[in-house]
Amino acid sequence: xxxxxxxxxxxxxxxxxxxxxxxxxxxxxxxxxxxxxxxxxxxxxxxxxxxxxxxxxxxxxxxxxxxxxxxxxxxxxxxxxxxxxxxxxxxxxxxxxxxxxxxxxxxxxxxxxxxxxxxxxxxxxxxxxxxxxxxxxxxxxxxxxxxxxxxxxxxxxxxxxxxxxxxxxxxxxxxxxxxxxxxxxxxxxxxxxxxxxxxxxxxxxxxxxxxxxxxxxxxxxxxxxxxxxxxxxxxxx
Amino acid sequence: xxxxxxxxxxxxxxxxxxxxxxxxxxxxxxxxxxxxxxxxxxxxxxxxxxxxxxxxxxxxxxxxxxxxxxxxxxxxxxxxxxxxxxxxxxxxxxxxxxxxxxxxxxxxxxxxxxxxxxxxxxxxxxxxxxxxxxxxxxxxxxxxxxxxxxxxxxxxxxxxxxxxxxxxxxxxxxxxxxxxxxxxxxxxxxxxxxxxxxxxxxxxxxxxxxxxxxxxxxxxxxxxxxxxxxxxxxxxxxxxxxxxxxxxxxxxxxxxxxxxxxxxxxxxxxxxxxxxxxxxxxxxxxxxxxxxxxxxxxxxxxxxxxxxxxxxxxxxxxxxxxx
Numbered sequence: 350x351x352x353x354x355x356x357x358x359x360x361x362x363x364x365x366x367x368x369x370x371x372x373x374x375x376x377x378x379x380x381x382x383x384x385x386x387x388x389x390x391x392x393x394x395x396x397x398x399x400x401x402x403x404x405x406x407x408x409x410x411x412x413x414x415x416x417x418x419x420x421x422x423x424x425x426x427x428x429x430x431x432x433x434x435x436x437x438x439x440x441x442x443x444x445x446x447x448x449x450x451x452x453x454x455x456x457x458x459x460x461x462x463x464x465x466x467x468x469x470x471x472x473x474x475x476x477x478x479x480x481x482x483x484x485x486x487x488x489x490x491x492x493x494x495x496x497x498x499x500x501x502x503x504x505x506x507x508x509x510x511x512x513x514x515x516x517x518x519x520x521x522x523x524x525x526x527x528x529x530x531x532x533x534x535x536x537x538x539x540x541x542x543x544x545x546x547x548x549x550x551x552x553x554x555x556x557x558x559x560x561x562x563x564x565x566x567x568x569x570x571x572x573x574x575x576x577x578x579x580x581x582x583x584x585x586x
Numbered sequence: 587x588x589x590x591x592x593x594x595x596x597x598x599x600x601x602x603x604x605x606x607x608x609x610x611x612x613x614x615x616x617x618x619x620x621x622x623x624x625x626x627x628x629x630x631x632x633x634x635x636x637x638x639x640x641x642x643x644x645x646x647x648x649x650x651x652x653x654x655x656x657x658x659x660x661x662x663x664x665x666x667x668x669x670x671x672x673x674x675x676x677x678x679x680x681x682x683x684x685x686x687x688x689x690x691x692x693x694x695x696x697x698x699x700x701x702x703x704x705x706x707x708x709x710x711x712x713x714x715x716x717x718x719x720x721x722x723x724x725x726x727x728x729x730x731x732x733x734x735x736x737x738x739x740x741x742x743x744x745x746x747x748x749x750x751x752x753x754x755x756x757x758x759x760x761x762x763x764x765x766x767x768x769x770x771x772x773x774x775x776x777x778x779x780x781x782x783x784x785x786x787x788x789x790x791x792x793x794x795x796x797x798x799x800x801x802x803x804x805x806x807x808x809x810x811x812x813x814x815x816x817x818x819x820x821x822x823x824x825x826x827x828x829x830x831x832x833x834x835x836x837x838x839x840x841x842x843x844x845x846x847x848x849x850x851x852x853x854x855x856x857x858x859x860x861x862x863x864x865x866x867x868x869x870x871x872x873x874x875x876x877x878x879x880x881x882x883x884x885x886x887x888x889x890x891x892x893x894x895x896x897x898x899x900x901x902x903x904x905x906x907x908x909x
Contacts, residue, residue, distance in 0.1 A: 399784055423787030435782030437775050439842065447768075448775045449786040483778070498786060 350375045350538055351396075351427070351506055356405035358388075358395040365391045366562045368405065373506065378532060378539045380549040380570070382583055383559035389542040390432050392559075393508045396540075397429035398422045410505060424451055426505035432514065434495040438484035442475055442494060445483055449498040457503045467534075468497035471527055489520035496524075500531070506538040507531075513545040521545065525552050546583035550574045558583075600845075604751055608744045617743040621815050623855040624750040625808050628757050630835040630847035632804020635761060637833070638841030639770065640797040641777030643700045645829050646687055646707030650802045652824035654680045654809025656714055656721055659730045659819060664720070669733040669814065676810035677803045683710070684802020688795040707829065715821040726820030733814045750811060754848075757804060762844050764800075773797055774842075834872075838879050840886025849887050 351373040358366040365388045373379045383389050394400045396407055398419035407414040409427050423429075437445050446465055454464050469476040472493040478486060486494060492512060499507050512528070513521040525548050531537060543549035550556060556573040558566040566573065573579055611617045629651055636642050657679045658672035667675075690702050714721050721727060732741040733749060740746045764770045772793045775783040783790050813819050831854060839850025857875075861868040883890045 397785060399781065418789075419784045420787040420789050423785070429785040431781050431785050435779040435785070437778035437782060439774050439778045440771065444771055444774075448771050448783070448788060451787050495782075498782075502787060 350377075351409050351540065352407070353392075353396070354406045354408075356392075356395065356407055357403045358391055358400060359403055360391075360400070364403075364562070366395070369559075369562070369564055371557050371564060371567070373538050373540050375505075376532060376536045376538050377555065378528070378541065378553050380553035380556045381540065381542045381559055382544075382546050382549060382556060382579075383542075384582075385544070386561075387559040388562040389559060390510055391562075393429060393431075393510050393540070393542055396422075397427060397508055399429075423502055424453065426453060426503065427508065428499035428502050428504035428506075429508045430495045430499045430510060430512065432510040434488075434491045436483045436486070436491050436494050436498070439482065441480050441482055442478050442486070443480065445494055445498055446501050449501040451502045453503040454501055461501070464501045464503065468500050471500075471530060471534075472497055489516050489524070492516060492520075492524060493527075496527070496531075500535070504537055506540065509539055509541045511542060511544065513543065513548055521548060528552055546579070601755070608747050611747075614743050617747060619856055619859055620747055621743070621750055623852045624747070624754050625812050625815060626832070626835065626855055627848045627851035628750075628754045628811070629805055629808035630832060630839070630851045631754070631757050631761055631844075632801040632808065633832055634801075634836050634841055634843075634847040635764075635773065635804070636797050636801040637836050638843070638846070639765075639773040639777065640794065642691060642794065642797060643696075644687070644691075644703040644798070645700050645826075645833075646703035646705075646710070647801070647805055647832060648824050648826075648829045649707035649710035650680045650684055650687075650805035651809040651812070651828075652711060652714060652819075652821070653683055654806030655813035655819045655824075656727065656809075657806070658810035659727050659813045660720055662814070663727070663730055668735075669731075670735055672814070673807055673810045676806040678806070680806025680809065681799050681803040684798045684805070685795055687802070688798035691794050691798065692791050704826075704829075708826075711821055711824055714824075721821075724821055726818055726822075727813075728818045730813050730817045730819070732817065733811075746815060750815070753807065753811060757807075758844060758848070765844065769793070769796065777842075834876055836886075838875065838883075838886055840883075840888025840890075843886070843888040843892075846886050846888035853887075 353369055353371045355368040355370055356366055357364065357368060369392060381389050381392065395402050396414055398414065398417055402415045410425060412425055414422060437448065440448070446468070450461050454461050457464065474490055475493055475497055478490060483494065512524050516524065528539065529552055532539065541549055541553065550570050550573065553570040556568060556570050557564050558573065558579065607620060608617065611620055633647050636644055654676035658676040661667040661675050662669060662672040687703060687706055691699055694702065715724050732746060734740065740749045772783070772788050775786065775788055776790050776793050780790055835850035835854050836847050838853065839848065840846025858868050861871060864871065879886065
C-alpha cells in the first residue's frame with residue numbers, strides 16, 4: 350500500500366534522510382523507532398507533502414507522493430496526525446472535526462455524521478466535550494481529537510507521529526489499545542513513529558529502526574524486541 | 587456563548603441604536619466624527635479578517651486603504667466617473683494589490699511578514715506621493731465630491747451617515763456569514779495551527795491569499811468612502827501612525843470577534859473627542875489604555891464581555907440548581 354524507495358529529504362543545506370526504504374502493507378501497523386533527531390518526524394512530513402523530497406520515490410495506493418500537495422495526499426486516503434497534536438485551540442471540538450471533512454468523508458456511507466459518530470464511539474470523551482474549545486482539552490483529549498480528526502477524512506492509512514508524547518502512562522495505554530481497535534474496525538494501516546519503543550513494539554507488526562536519517566534495522570516486532578542491541582538502546586534492559 | 591437568540595437581539599438593538607444616532611448627533615461636527623467612526627469600523631472589520639481570524643499581522647493595510655481612496659478620487663475627479671464606478675474600482679484595485687502583498691506571506695511568517703508588509707506599505711505611500719500628475723503628490727488631493735448614486739445626492743451629513751452605515755452593515759453581515767462557513771473555519775485553522783490545517787487537507791496557501799484579498803477589498807471600499815466623505819486626502823494621512831491606530835482598534839475591541847473591531851473603531855475615533863479637555867495629553871491616556879488592555883483584557887473588550895456574560899450565566903445556573 351505504501352512503499353518508500355531510497356527517499357532523501359533535507360532542510361536547506363542539511364540532509365536529514367538518506368536513502369530511506371520501507372514498506373507498509375494494507376492494514377499493517379509498522380513502527381519506526383529512533384532517538385531524537387533520527388529523522389522520524391521528517392519522514393512523515395515528507396510522506397504527507399509538508400516538505401518536499403530531494404530524491405527517491407514514495408508510492409501510496411498506486412500514486413506517487415513525491416511532489417504532490419498536502420491536500421491532495423489527504424484526499425487519496427493518507428492522513429497525518431502530526432507531532433504535538435496541532436489541534437485548533439480556538440475552534441470547538443466539533444469545528445476541529447469539520448475542518449478535517451473531505452470529499453472521501455462525504456462519499457462514505459452516512460457521510461460526515463457517521464464519521465463523527467464512529468470517532469466519538471472510539472473516544473467517548475470527545476462527545477462530552479463537543480462544544481468546548483480546543484485549548485480547554487487535556488493533553489490526552491487533544492491527542493484523541495487529533496486522531497479523530499485524521500479518521501474523519503476516511504483514511505486508508507494513518508501516519509502517527511509520537512502519539513504518546515507528553516501523555517500520562519495510563520492515557521498512553523488507552524491510546525495504543527485504541528490504535529489496535531481502529532485497525533480492527535476500519536482496517537486502516539498505520540505508520541507509527543515513536544520514542545516509546547516498548548509501547549510501539551507491543552502494537553506493531555513490523556519495526557524499522559532509524560539512526561541519523563538511515564534505516565539500520567528492520568524486522569518483525571517480536572524479533573526486533575529480542576535484539577540485544579535494541580534492548581540496550583531503547584528498552585533500557 | 588451559544589445563545590444564538592441573544593445574539594440576534596443584541597445585533598437588532600445595536601442596529602436600532604445606529605439608525606437612531608443622527609437624532610442625537612445634533613451638529614455637523616458630531617456627525618463628522620460619526621462618519622469617521624463608521625468608515626474605520628468597516629476598515630477594522632476587514633483588517634480583523636486578516637489579523638483576528640487568520641492570524642496574519644500585516645502592517646501594510648493602511649496602504650490598501652490609501653489605494654482605495656486615491657483610486658476612487660482619481661477616477662471620479664480626474665476622469666469624471668460616477669461614484670459607484672469609483673467605489674468598485676477602489677475595491678478591485680485594492681483587492682488585487684492585497685493579493686500581491688499576500689505572495690510573500692506564503693513564504694515567510696511572523697515578524698518577518700510584519701516587517702515586509704510594513705516596507706511594502708511605505709513603498710506604496712511613497713509611490714502615491716511621487717506620482718504627482720495623478721495624485722497631486724504631497725499637496726494632497728482636494729475637491730473630491732460627496733457620493734452621488736443614480737442622481738441621489740449624499741452631500742448632506744445625515745444621508746451620508748446612512749450610506750456609510752449601509753456599507754458597514756453589508757460588511758459586517760458578510761463577515762458574520764463567512765465565519766460560519768468552511769472559509770471561516772479554514773481562516774481560524776490556519777491561525778491556530780498551520781501544520782494542523784495542512785494535515786487536515788486545508789489549502790493553506792489559498793486561504794491566506796483569500797484572507798489578504800478579501801480584507802483588501804474592505805480596505806479599498808473604506809478608502810473610497812473616506813475620500814468622498816472627507817473630500818481631501820494626502821499621503822501624510824496614511825502613515826504608520828494610522829496603521830498603529832487600526833491595530834489598536836482591533837486589539838482593544840477584541841480580535842477574532844465580529845463586534846470587536848466595531849467597538850474598537852468607535853472608541854478610538856470618539857475618544858479623542860471626549861478627551862478634548864486634556865488636549866494633546868490624550869495620547870498618554872491612549873497609551874495607558876493599550877497597556878491596560880494588554881494586561882487585563884488580552885482578548886479585548888468583546889472577549890471580556892463574553893466572559894462576563896458566561897460568568898453571569900453560570901452563576902444563574904448554579905442558583906437555579908439550588909432552588
